[in-house]
Amino acid sequence: MRHQSFLFLIFILLVFSVRVEAQDYTIVIKGGHLIDSKNNINELMDVAIKDDKIVLVAKNIDARQAQVINATGLYVTPGLIDIHSHNFFGTQEDHYLGDGFEALPPDGFTFRTGVTTVVDAGGAGWKTFTKFKSQTIAHSKTRVLSFLNIVGEGMRGGNYEQNLNDMDAKMTAMTVRQHKEIVGVKVAHYMGKEWDPVDRAVEAGKIANVPVIVDFGGSVPPLSIEELFMKHLRPGDIFTHAFAELGSRMPIVDKEGKLLPFVPAAQKRGIIFDVGHGGGSFRFTQAIPALKAGFIPNTISTDFHTGSMNAGMKDQLNVMSKFLNMGMNVQQVIAASTWHPAQVIHREELGNLSVGAGADVAVFSLHKGKFGFIDSAGFRMDGDQKLECELTLRDGKVVYDLNGISRPAWNKP
Numbered sequence: 408m409r410h411q412s413f414l415f416l417i418f419i420l421l422v423f424s425v426r427v428e429a430q431d432y433t434i435v436i437k438g439g440h441l442i443d444s445k446n447n448i449n450e451l452m453d454v455a456i457k458d459d460k461i462v463l464v465a466k467n468i469d470a471r472q473a474q475v476i477n478a479t480g481l482y483v484t485p486g487l488i489d490i491h492s493h494n495f496f497g498t499q500e501d502h503y504l505g506d507g508f509e510a511l512p513p514d515g516f517t518f519r520t521g522v523t524t525v526v527d528a529g530g531a532g533w534k535t536f537t538k539f540k541s542q543t544i545a546h547s548k549t550r551v552l553s554f555l556n557i558v559g560e561g562m563r564g565g566n567y568e569q570n571l572n573d574m575d576a577k578m579t580a581m582t583v584r585q586h587k588e589i590v591g592v593k594v595a596h597y598m599g600k601e602w603d604p605v606d607r608a609v610e611a612g613k614i615a616n617v618p619v620i621v622d623f624g625g626s627v628p629p630l631s632i633e634e635l636f637m638k639h640l641r642p643g644d645i646f647t648h649a650f651a652e653l654g655s656r657m658p659i660v661d662k663e664g665k666l667l668p669f670v671p672a673a674q675k676r677g678i679i680f681d682v683g684h685g686g687g688s689f690r691f692t693q694a695i696p697a698l699k700a701g702f703i704p705n706t707i708s709t710d711f712h713t714g715s716m717n718a719g720m721k722d723q724l725n726v727m728s729k730f731l732n733m734g735m736n737v738q739q740v741i742a743a744s745t746w747h748p749a750q751v752i753h754r755e756e757l758g759n760l761s762v763g764a765g766a767d768v769a770v771f772s773l774h775k776g777k778f779g780f781i782d783s784a785g786f787r788m789d790g791d792q793k794l795e796c797e798l799t800l801r802d803g804k805v806v807y808d809l810n811g812i813s814r815p816a817w818n819k820p
């Protein structure tokens with residue numbers, strides 16, 4: 408009997424080793440500095456991919472027949488997640504933001520900056536979501552998710568967003584539950600003195616078990632952000648435009664440059680502070696003192712539209728580079744753009760390179776030199792480091808390659 412079970416063990420080991428031998432990779436990224444916050448990896452490590460999955464993360468992987476991508480001197484990270492993007496602004500004739508600002512098709516700006524997942528922040532409401540889904544989500548190579556606007560008509564601007572009668576928690580929650588692409592509920596641009604938009608969004612969030620993201624302010628005098636953080640939002644809810652300074656919204660740093668004491672307390676309570684840079688929502692006068700006081704944002708995001716991309720925001724990597732130059736380290740800005748947002752939107756299968764995870768991967772260079780960064784008030788901050796995207800993989804396929812590191816040289820077939 409003992410002899411038999413010993414033989415059986417040998418048999419199992421043989422089968423197992425044959426299986427491992429037979430595992431061919433499609434791509435092996437070699438020699439890069441891997442940052443995977445979920446798995447606490449911050450060192451030189453190879454990554455093996457088979458088809459659309461990560462199958463091995465280890466030192467000196469034997470690539471065998473696989474395509475090898477040499478990432479020596481580069482950072483290798485999970486594909487970035489931008490949780491504040493704009494890819495749907497309702498109807499063309501009733502465009503939000505006036506001034507010619509437009510929402511953008513995601514594939515036009517994501518892969519070139521290492522972003523593989525975007526979350527549209529409230530473009531669609533429960534009445535317009537299916538249009539957004541058929542128009543954009545279904546046709547994008549980028550993974551497009553959505554925070555559903557508490558306003559049924561979505562972000563159509565003007566009176567639409569001030570209409571309390573069109574903020575229905577139940578219909579919103581029901582729509583969230585029907586579509587796996589919806590990861591939360593958005594509140595934005597309300598100018599009244601009532602708390603109803605926030606409270607109804609939170610109610611919808613409770614029913615559907617998803618977070619709420621708040622673009623707060625608009626009433627004069629402004630409502631209290633302390634009350635928002637401590638009384639209205641739940642732990643896990645998101646405050647976007649964290650470093651904005653607008654007359655109609657209380658900032659997190661006061662006129663003397665002091666971080667308001669309830670802000671770190673709110674973060675400790677579980678409120679998520681998101682950058683949401685945008686065209687008008689990021690000031691160095693807010694961010695620099697806040698970071699000096701030891702406060703760092705949970706998530707870094709763009710608030711992407713034609714207005715912000717051609718102003719100080721530019722793209723996800725430029726925003727991350729700003730935070731690098733303000734004192735966050737590479738690991739922190741990567742975590743705030745990968746694993747942290749994945750957890751915030753309850754999509755923990757994203758933002759990491761665990762074995763079995765989808766092969767969304769970004770490869771970056773970190774340049775040293777003289778750089779300048781602009782905020783929403785038009786002021787410049789000088790810096791000496793800047794991230795640039797070298798390569799992006801989506802589902803195991805190369806979708807962007809700046810310097811051809813995945814391609815053979817033309818004269819060496």
Ligand SMILES: [Zn+2]
Pocket residue numbers: 491493528685710
């Ligand atoms: Zn926005």
